[in-house]
Amino acid sequence: MSDESLKTYIESKLPRADDRELLDQLLKVFEESGRDGLKKHLSKLIDELEEG
């Protein structure tokens, strides 16, 4: 997969800057840690938001 082309494609269709930042963050995590790493990252993020 070409991460850049995926990123370019999605970014071009995301109107909110926050979402684009999030995409960038998620793609970095996916590139470094794969699917399981991304799932863990999201789970941790949700925990932080839920528990403060």
Added chain:
Amino acid sequence: MPYHISELRLEGIRGFNKPVPVSFQKGVNLIYGPNGSGKSSLLQALEWCITGTMPYMKGGDFTREDAIVNLFHPEERATVTLLLEGIDPTLKLTRTRKMASTTTRGRQPLQLQSGKEAKKDEDAEKELAARLGISVEGFARTKYLHQEAIREALATKPEERSEAIDKLLGTFEIREFANALDTGRRLQTAAKNVETTIQSLEGEKIQFNLNLKRKLEESRKTLLARGFRKEELTLASAVDTVSSMKKQTTELRSALTLATHTYPPTSPNAQSLSDAQRKLLDEVPNLDRERMELLGKNQTRRLNLQHLSERYSSLLKSFADSKPVDTESLKKRVKEIDDELAGLNTKTGSLQKKASVLPTRRSTYEDLKMRLGEEEHNLELLEQKFGKEDSIDKRLSSVEGGLKECVDGLEQQSEQQRLIKVAIDILEKTLVANCPVCSQSIDNASLVAELKARTSKDIAINIRKLHDREKELKQQHQELATAKEDEQRLAKSIESLQKKFEAASSALSVIIEEKMDESVDLDVLLESWEGEQKSLLDRVGELRSEHKQVEETIKRQDQVMLDLHDALKQLRQETTSQAEGRALLERCAELQSQLEVESKKYAETTEIDNIRAKLGRLSDVLTLLRDEEAVEASDKEMPTISKQIEALKARKNSLQLLEGSLQSIRKLANEYEKETSIAQLTKLEDDINRFYSAILGHPYFSKLKVDIEKEEPLIYSMRATSANETTYIPTRFSTAQLNAAALAIFMSNSSQTTGELPLMILDDPTQSMDSNHKEALAKLIAKIATTYQVIVSTEDEETKNLLKKYCDGIRIYELGQWTTTGPNIKQST
């Protein structure tokens, strides 16, 4: 001319322990060997050297150990070197890896040597990608068809098959990315949980504050209605009251002469005051109990004093009223009585002893007397019959003389008999037949017989007479001897009895204390003894009675003295006074009066009741003050709670935003996957059909149509088509069709992305094919090999033979049985 792999050197990787060189040619290369011999490992080592990855070694057990480095390598190091020839200068790649904790961790640096130029690590990776014109991900998709990829394409579930197609098309990671963004209901649940916390804070804390205030007002009204003054319901007033209670309690302890008690300082807040109030209230029952104990002790002592003084007074009176007794003369009299009693007891004992012995002695005496008389009578009778002993001796001598004569006579008769027999014998020898006188014949036999008969008869008569006489004499002798013996025995017996009789007589004389003779009447004597004994016993009784009376008098006198002394001692102890008599009794009365006064003080409960009531009233005030403080604390807390609620709302909002963002990104990722897949399939369609048709050789359904059937997640449909018909492969055909489809997609991808390395690695490509398909594939490989370097691995002998048949100059490596040093490899033709 592009690159081709000319040599692969393996050491310490997967099942290869010792260094192994494998040379490849440009055309077809076959790795042949049984299952588990290391074919796939060899191909994986090749891929690892170029890309630094082993794509199918992720997750599961691969995270528990290093599956790349050989387990038995002495340095725990994997080293793979690859020579790429075709473009000058030759590229030499060397990748190494030290054993790590998992397969996916650890460094595995690459060294690239190109002529004199050498690069390493990231520079080497970039240089290699630029030289070959392929990416890491692209190598697995376009150069190396893994046996796992074929196996996944054969899966029965459409989702799994679609993932396999994504892998072949190079869109699998987009799917993975999109799938990872699916958090299920986790975000909604988290937002709901935050909302619940918000509601809890709003509901509980704010409502709690309102309830506190309402309760406080109600309590205040109630207390005022019960008569509390307004100024009484203040903290200052409560501080004063607690202080006053401590003072009052201390004074009461002092008044009751109890141990003093130190109270801890009290802070001016409701809680501290409540603690002090509780401690004071807890002390009230103890104080009351101690008061009661003191009262009890006081009354007990007063009663004891009263009892002792009454007793002492009574004893003093008894002593004064009693007649004086001469104890010494009484004791003297007791001794006299004791002495007389001792004498009487001796006499009585003696009489009793004599009286008890007398019957026995008397019986013995009379028995001996009778037996002596009898023996004397018997002797007298014997003497009358046989005479005295000397007379019997004379008669015995005479009888013995007669007996001797009889014996002599019998001897004479015997001699006579012998002589007659001799004479007759001689006569018989001298017999004449005829009478010398008359010459008449003589009957000698008769004469001799007559002679023998007559002489025998005479002698027999004599002998019998002599025997009769002897018998008679012997009888006389026996009688006389017996009489003599009897007389001697009787004489001895009489003598013995005489002695015993005299002894018995003496013994009796000792008892009766006079000579025992016929004149003494023992019955009269016994009667006199009984009378004497009775008078002695009467006297003993009198003396004992007197003895008892005297002793009781003495004892009574002693007891009075002892009681008086004891009462005096106790009273002195109780009063701590050494006085006696009236002075002591007066001191005692004085003490009783004091104790009476103290008892009244201890019996008083007004003060304790007062303290208890005040503390109870204070408790109500403190409850109100605590509520006031709770309201203050709650009021202070309210701004913080508001901030907390705001923060929670912000978090909830963030969660909802995140959910929306993830949904948007995921949707777009799915869209991108779909568009990329469609573009890829469109681009590859002709090549896919070409390869599919070549492998399958189906007479009717000669083409393969891969379409998107469903979205999110993407599900592909694979259909075989003809000019007019179309049918779904999984429903109508064997798995060989799917195998062929996977090969067709891979080969089409590979043919369009050759870069500078036209290479196809096919790992076990015929795993579900029949002979026809294998043959078609062998022909196709032979054709492809004109422009591609092809490396095939198989355990199937038929595939090997078909490749040998159709691929000219094929290079074959056969892998034998695996050992810990690695598989046995040999090149064959």
